[in-house]
Amino acid sequence: MATEAGDGGLHFDSVLSQFEVKRLFGTGPVEWYTPTNVTLWLFLIIVATAALLIWGTRGRSMVPNRSQSMAELTYGMVHKMVEDISGKDGLKYFPYIMTLFMFVLFANFLGLLPKAFTVTSHIAVTGVLAFSVFFTVTAIGFIKHGAHFLDLFWVRSAPLAIRPVLAVIEVISYFVRPVSHSIRLAGNMIAGHAVIKVFAAFAGIAAVAPVSILAVVGMYAFEALVAFIQAYVFAILTCVYLKDALHPSH
Template identity: 85%
Template sequence: MVATDGEGLHFDSVLSQFDVKPLFGAGEISFYTPTNVTLWLFLIVVSTVAMLVVGTRGRAIVPNRSQSIAELTYGVVHKMVEDIAGKEALKYFPYIMTLFIFVLLANFLGLLPMAFTVTSHIAVTAVLAFAVFFTVTAIGFIKNGVHFLDLFWVRSAPLAIRPVLAVIEVISYFVRPVSHSIRLAGNMIAGHAVIKVFAAFAGIAAVAPVSIIAVVGMYAFEVLVAGIQAYVFTILTCVYLKDALHPSH
């Protein structure tokens, strides 16, 4: 990360930690090539199974630690869906729960030493965001038909400005998956990049103690951000689902 020589101090690129690399060899990456992204996506799936299946297999009345974590997560997401999108949205709870667990574990696993944060790549977050976008749009038209377009027609506004507001609503609707994906990826990239910058200064004796304190503080902050970003991603999904189920302003 950092090296010194007669010419001065040299820093590696802070973005090198986000490079997609093949697991075997150093050849070209094709769609079938196992990469570090593939590995960590697999580990996310394994962690999900360990948390929600293996951890709750006992189904004890007095839960152990792993069962308590799984039940708490289930309860938080269930209440989130019901409070934001209504009881009618609970039929879509498994999908939203899956999104939350995936983003949460991807963010937390990315904080491990030598790990790869898959949610730092827009290719991953865009797939998640566009999946939400197309899903809620389909639900909106299936449930409401053409009345789903009422979402863009602000009936509470004066008639003269409704067309202008409709254009704004349409633009903001189609921007949703972009903001949904960039928000998550941007926060993951920024936090990890700052940690690497602070860590690079640890090689300089004069500022090493300050650098270490800064890394510890930033790491603690990133743990908080990892949870918050998963929560925000899920809340926005619930808000979009609510609009699909109840499009009238």
């Protein structure tokens, strides 16, 4: 929080302190096996996903309740996304994409709770997700098409003279995918939460407190929209990459 200092200035806590990885128990350095706030919120994401998709649909009634309706709408939306972008042969991989979407969605939304930790603000998390997509779709491409998967980088519709140049560009673009895939998500989460904390820091100053509170409310509403959009974009890009693996020819 920001407070008015004796010299008329402001003292701020670090805006990025909300992204620090901290031990859940005891003191000392954080090791790879140490239970941390990241561990806790990763577990809560799994619990929230299971609660919606398993516990929320346990009745399977013809007239669904709210939780069943949300689960069915989410399922239908992601299923249609996979079919429309990757084709019917992409539906084989629907469970994987649905899992990714639900994980990112709940990670983003739970991160908006007070005192919560946004795991998707860490490149270590989004990087693992993005590289898992990259290696998965690349493996699918080579398993299904063998060496013909390399047709993805050879633009046959272009004049022969510029095909090698385009091939280099396509290769670079392909290997940059996991970087952009992960940074886009983490960057949006960091930026939004940092802005909220900056606005909240002014709430302790009487002169600007009303404006600060309104700004925080507005940013929370915006971040709720961004939380969904980023999960949706992550899933869409996964579908696009899957389509390239299933249909590599230009």
